[in-house]
Amino acid sequence: MKRYFLLSIIIIFAFSQNITAKIVxxxxxxxxxxxxxxxxxxxxxxxxxxxxxxxxxxxxxxxxNDIIDNKxxxxxxxxxxxxxxxxEVDSAINHILRRNxxxxxxxxxxxxxxxTSLLKYREQIKSHIKKLKLINKEIKSKVxxxxxxxxxxxxxxxxxxxxxxxxxLKHILxxxxxxxxxxxxxxxxxxxxxxxxRLKQGESFEALAKKYSDDISAEKGGDIGTFxxxxxxxxxxxxxxxxxxxxxxxxxxxxxxxxxxxxxxxRESGIAGFKQVxxxxxxxxxxxxxxKRFKNWLAELKKRSHVEIKW
Numbered sequence: 001m002k003r004y005f006l007l008s009i010i011i012i013f014a015f016s017q018n019i020t021a022k023i024v025x026x027x028x029x030x031x032x033x034x035x036x037x038x039x040x041x042x043x044x045x046x047x048x049x050x051x052x053x054x055x056x057x058x059x060x061x062x063x064x065n066d067i068i069d070n071k072x073x074x075x076x077x078x079x080x081x082x083x084x085x086x087x088e089v090d091s092a093i094n095h096i097l098r099r100n101x102x103x104x105x106x107x108x109x110x111x112x113x114x115x116t117s118l119l120k121y122r123e124q125i126k127s128h129i130k131k132l133k134l135i136n137k138e139i140k141s142k143v144x145x146x147x148x149x150x151x152x153x154x155x156x157x158x159x160x161x162x163x164x165x166x167x168x169l170k171h172i173l174x175x176x177x178x179x180x181x182x183x184x185x186x187x188x189x190x191x192x193x194x195x196x197x198r199l200k201q202g203e204s205f206e207a208l209a210k211k212y213s214d215d216i217s218a219e220k221g222g223d224i225g226t227f228x229x230x231x232x233x234x235x236x237x238x239x240x241x242x243x244x245x246x247x248x249x250x251x252x253x254x255x256x257x258x259x260x261x262x263x264x265x266x267r268e269s270g271i272a273g274f275k276q277v278x279x280x281x282x283x284x285x286x287x288x289x290x291x292k293r294f295k296n297w298l299a300e301l302k303k304r305s306h307v308e309i310k311w
Contacts, residue, residue, distance in 0.1 A: 073135075082137075
């Protein structure tokens with residue numbers, strides 16, 4: 001799916017249809033003649049039903065301002081004839097399904113419970129994408145990025161780029177079957193010790209992992225990636241950060257079995273070098289610059305818009 005830059009100011013409201021019939025609808029704001037009703041506002045604030053009246057009133061004002069901002073963006077997107085295709089909406093829906101591990105039917109059921117429908121949800125997604133396209137065109141595409149600016153940003157924000165101590169590991173697991181007796185455990189421990197002996201004699205860790213390991217990493221030669229302190233089993237964690245790069249552990253015993261690890265790479269804690277975090281610096285810089293420019297650009301749009309608040 002084509003990626004669009006997300007800004008917190010853009011909110012897709014799942015408009016509830018379960019608003020009490022006792023509410024008498026009225027206009028709370030107009031943006032260039034486009035009305036925003038009280039029911040729109042209440043629908044967007046359903047989640048606040050248990051809040052205190054004062055807090056609800058303050059929050060409703062903020063929500064109304066967000067709705068007005070969104071309406072201004074919608075009007076500008078239409079003025080610029082920003083087009084969103086059916087394919088783009090389909091891609092967005094499919095991305096949501098994959099990310100949440102649900103089917104289209106499950107999404108439909110969830111939407112029905114919220115008092116809306118897939119058709120209305122697709123319209124909300126379409127509106128959302130249209131505004132994101134507008135922001136990409138007017139803001140993000142105009143952000144200048146070069147190594148000099150990134151280095152300057154890195155130096156000014158160096159505290160953000162503190163690197164934790166990490167280890168990159170390869171791993172062999174000899175799993176202990178559930179209900180194994182002492183004889184079986186001793187047999188498996190002997191097997192683990194045999195593997196360590198062969199490793200110390202110079203045999204390939206990758207080859208032995210593929211042949212003997214019961215871990216899912218076996219097919220990758222035991223490669224399990226890079227970890228910070230506290231991310232591994234306590235028994236493995238302690239040994240992993242004690243060893244030096246290139247060293248192989250003795251047998252590590254856990255409730256799950258017998259483990260053998262090899263430290264492939266070790267990085268000490270401290271400030272990460274610019275090259276190491278350049279991509280993260282770039283993302284942070286673009287995000288910050290885009291948000292600053294967006295705020296100013298939206299303020300200019302507001303000045304050109306006729307907004308009436310009847311709150």
